[in-house]
Amino acid sequence: MPPEAVPRPEDLDRPRQGPGFDAVRTEFRLPAQFPPAVLAEAARVAGLPPGPGPDRIDATHIPLVTIDPPGAKDLDQALGVQRRDGGYRVHYAIADLGAVVEPHGPLDIEVRRRGQTAYLPDGSVPLHPPVLSEGIASLLPDGPRAAVLWRIDTDADGEPVEVQLQRAVVRSQARLDYAGVQADVNSADPERLHPALAALPELGPLRRALAVRRGAIELELPEQEVHPDGNGGWTVQVRRRTDVEVWNAEISLLTGMVAARMMLDAGIGLLRTLPAPDPAAVAQLRCTARDLGVAWPDGATAAEVLAALPRDIPYALALRRAATTLLRGAGYAAFDGAAVPPPDDPGHGGIGAPYAHVTAPLRRLVDRFGSEVCLALSSGTGVPEWLRTALPTLPDIMAASDLRAGKVERACVDRTEAALLAHRVGEDLEVVVLRPDPGEVYLVDPPVLARCSGPLRAGRLARVRLVEADPASGRVSFAASESDAAEISPDS
Template identity: 45%
Template sequence: MPLTKLRSNVGGEVADALAGLRTDLPDAFPEAVEAEARRAVDAAEMPDDDLSGVPFVTLDPAGSTDLDQALHIERAGDGFTVLYAIADVPAFVAPGGAVDAEARRRGQTIYAPDGRIPLHPPVISEGAASLLEGQERGAFVWRFELDHAGRVTDASLRRARIRSTWQGSYEEAQAHVDAGGDELLSLLQEVGELRIALERERGGASLNRPEQEIVEEGGHYRLVRRATLPVEGWNAQLSLMTGMAAADMMLSAGVGILRTMPAPDAQVIEAFRIQVAALGREWPTGMAYGEYLRTLPQDDPVTPAIIQAAAKLFRGAGYTVLDGPVDPATVVQAAIGAPYAHVTAPLRRLVDRFVLLVCEAVSQGRPVPGWVTDALASLPGIMAESGRLASRVDSGAIAIVEAAVLADRVAESFDAVVVSANDSHGTIQLLDPAVTARCDGALTAGERVTATLVTADVASGTVLFRVTAPR
């Protein structure tokens, strides 16, 4: 999900600046790619295994058209059966073909406030492969048996045809949960909360970043922060559970590709502890950092500064290719607290397509196709490069939006928290609006200051403050 998006059609200088971010990004798909995609859609066949009578549902941001996942949950004794369907992108991408080559060039869908740059042609990503409501679709279907505590006791993967019976937005789904009476969403809540409890046991953590939207009103701009809803967290737990199961499956076979991240070192943790204490949000001794982050209220104006500081705890993520037996303890994704793989978003992320194919072969007792294993070594580099592009667009868009929000407030003073500092300048987080920017002057990380806005240039996305006084 993009960190920043437009709520209205923003024109003028902001639109021009956002368009400038696309200079080094892919544009329209070549006609050869589009033509091959259309032929693949016309020729695609449905799997023989038929689960179209199961009432799957999808939960996504309102207006989404590239739907990767659909879910169904039932009680099974004192536990649960979870079916988690993932879009069958490989059915439309011939190995070594034009669509495959273009997807490897792009790496992932890149989201910008003025529109996304998709990984696959829309005839696939928003059409034939997307798990749209009321449409019969081929899918990779994970089946999980869970015990009373939400622990996975069995996991398998097969291809099957499915049909989603409802495309719900997060807001709609949360309203149904709050009103009561929806059995499937009630089960999602129950399973999601059990999985969150297991995450706590593992010491897992996540940066629960509020989504920001830019709103234009009468030629002026403001940032609106949207807190994530509980249903989004429960839904995310199913994705995490699937990624963990995929990792276990690949580790058992000694083949595949994992998403890994080292644990933060003691020095980084201590620096974070000092910083949050200075912000007046002390991290209790003995509490895991993941649990501490879960306690942060999203409506607290200091929370964005803490989340900004916590980003240092989540560095070093990458991909590790498996080529033989590996000790699971050496390939843990530290934020999750377990081995993990990207497997639930093949419409939007290249690596997931290959993980699905590996896991389906392993689960069904077949050899992994040679063209899949041959491709694994190239994926870390492709994903790293596309990740850098996505990060550049994301950070650039935020900078432009923040400059637009502040453009008519030069010379005003703002209350802020110092996120980082060196001898002559640092980074501050405004308490209102939620803008992060450079600030010149003598600063100390964690202190609260009053800062005066010196520059807010939309075209370059430059925002600069000068410290006025400590608060």
Template identity: 50%
Template sequence: MSTTRRLHIQPAGDPVLAQGMRDIHDDLKLPSAFPPEVEAAAAQAAANPRLPELDRSDIALVTIDPPGSMDLDQAMHVERTDGGYRVCYAIADVAAFVSAGDPVDLEANRRGETLYGADAKIPLHPKVLSEGAASLLPGQLRPALLWTIDLDQTGEGIAVDVRRAKVSSRARLDYAGMQQRIDAGTADPMWAVLREIGELRRQREFARGGVSLPLPEQEVSVVDGRWRLAFRARLPIEDWNEQISLLTGMAAAHLMVQAKVGLLRTLPPADPRAIERLRVTARALGISWPPGLDYPGFIRSLDPSNDVHVAMLTACTSVLRGAGYAAFDGALPAQPMHSALAAQYTHATAPLRRLVDRYTGEICVALCAKQPIPAWALAALPGLPATMQVSGHRAGQYESAVLNLAEAAVLAPRVGEVFNGAIVEVAHDDPGKGTVIVRDPAIEASVSGSASLPLGADVRVSLVEADPVRRVTRFELAG
């Protein structure tokens, strides 16, 4: 489920951008190295994990992530059953290493989530844990929260269980390599099962009225010492794998809602006025939106490989705003739904990279075991939404700053040149200002003109400013 533009950044070593990254760190007051006492506590924890008694290393789990990933939160195995499907999903057990109130826990609560930058990342936990002892690396016996979710033949969940277990991943895979093997017909049969489950879950999402925005991923990379930007369409396997994570988040939410205690990821319904504005945008872009077609159906009719449709998808992100977290112990939140999923949902599958997932996982383990929820988890619940709101805001600022830096650095030598683009947004208060998408290089930036900008039109734009120091890129309509 995607509601925002995706950004993927490959490692870099450009000195201008290195200085720019240092400036971003300073401007946003971001943490850098972990304090010595945190590193020491993490090293001690890594050497002394609390391993559960249950051994499920017999399950042929594998991980699949972007190339080079080491902080591996999830390992998966799927299979057909007589009545449908079974999903085994192992989630890294951070609580096997981190205790409430210890130095690692306190620092994680200050950070909230891992931040991803241009040449490095700012991790939630020290790497001795997040990329070492707690990561589900292949060939290693690891403590995990093992979710077992049974589905019927339509992909609907019919049973869920989560418990602590020792697991061992068989392989560390990446999306592009695995997609190639699937397309070539050389992949393990399990991947055909994943495809079936993924497609069935998407169909159920459609039936519920859920919506995913298939925005292309914007990649920032370095080739021969030069920064480059490009748009990349998502691979089918990424969507299938995402459905397993969403399934687990919905199962976790179901357990907590039944018990009336926990924390949900929420998103309010779209404002009807925002939908009407989108219909106006569609007319301006020349895209058909029949009166009887609802918003999710319209999204599914768009083609992310079509520039005009990408402009429409970008505009559609404006109605999916206001996501947050809602803690509860007793009565459910007044607004418990995630409107983009048209379901109750929580974050539970990325505890190495996101603080809240450790707590939701712990609650669900206790509920399935019919045991009391640990006092440390219950005590943290009321404050988690605010902690995650702060960290989410910081992550958004960081990603935007890094992208703005990369775009300005790529274009700095080309000020004065003219590019082909498309107007994807026009400011409501000033129709002479808006946003343009330039496809080569892949840039989304501010644009201005002497008259009203032609929303959705193919245009020629002149680059008038690209300043890596100020992280500003600006175009004007050419001619």
């Protein structure tokens, strides 16, 4: 579960109805606590306040803010975007975990075992002890923090032209959230937007347009999240991304692409990879678009067609679901010189460029190592041996933790969906048909994705019968009969 679902303390104090998530923790063997030696190391380094020095500049004068969901405490990034002559200047401060995690120490060993933070509706299983991830290492606005500070200058079109990177001490000026910043952007009063974000409403759309031109595949399928329902139970909601969240994500992607280019130029690093869409899959998507009545202009790419789709229309949801076949085979690729060269295809098909994880080290193990590689390359000191030794071990660690985190999130959503629908088994409900074989449908209220047997037509509304909703297993299934198929109607 993403950090948007971090529950409020007052919500956690109330007894809950519906699914319990301890069973999910048990099923996936999530650790309940940190070993004493890890907690001792974390407490020790948390007591060492950051300060400028020979290898760390004082950047507390640079205007930076964090933008995160309400309630989030593990704040990885602080952002500043300003206009400059001929373009824009981005300052992106990333929590400096390399400053507090000693290689091969108890904390390092434990976080390598965990891989990443697992988010559940009733609380997270953090990668690092909270004294670090929610305290001294988090970029909270309560004092100076150690950071890896990127400075990326772009031209007027938003393309990077110069990059600088160094360790720094920074100070966030404000802890903001997406909805609040979006309200400031939408306001008729330009003074409401924090000065640190003065140029984000300009650079963000430029970067998004560049992403579409690169061929970046943005599915924009409904993202389900489990939240307290206000009555002591849980419910499923669809997360709506604001423009500000999209723009903020584009800055993060920009940083990851710049980092990947540094690694490839130097011949050492760790990339997040995804094969470019297979031409046969693109051809099949064109056929699906035609069947759904979606125009695919001559010369248009899949990215352009998807970006032009409306939201929440049955045929658009069906085409977005079909486009998931373009994004298969994600992995990690470590490389180091001639002995282990970069992959033949170093790109990320969903982004349209090579990409490296460097912007979320509080929540994802690999980002700390990616940042350390880039810092070493930027300083010209050479990548240290401990880091070279670690790189080839990380792809397997991250692949396993990605798989586990995805299953944990899906299990929490599935169990909540089933609990919400358990009393409605046997009812006929209207759904959007996402695909016919294997059958998959989307119930809008509550937002539920589930399998469905019987005759179905993608991109249509259908009335189907709920035949199973088991909160213990999370299984939800529907069935359509021949008579249902006759009633399926197109949506305009």
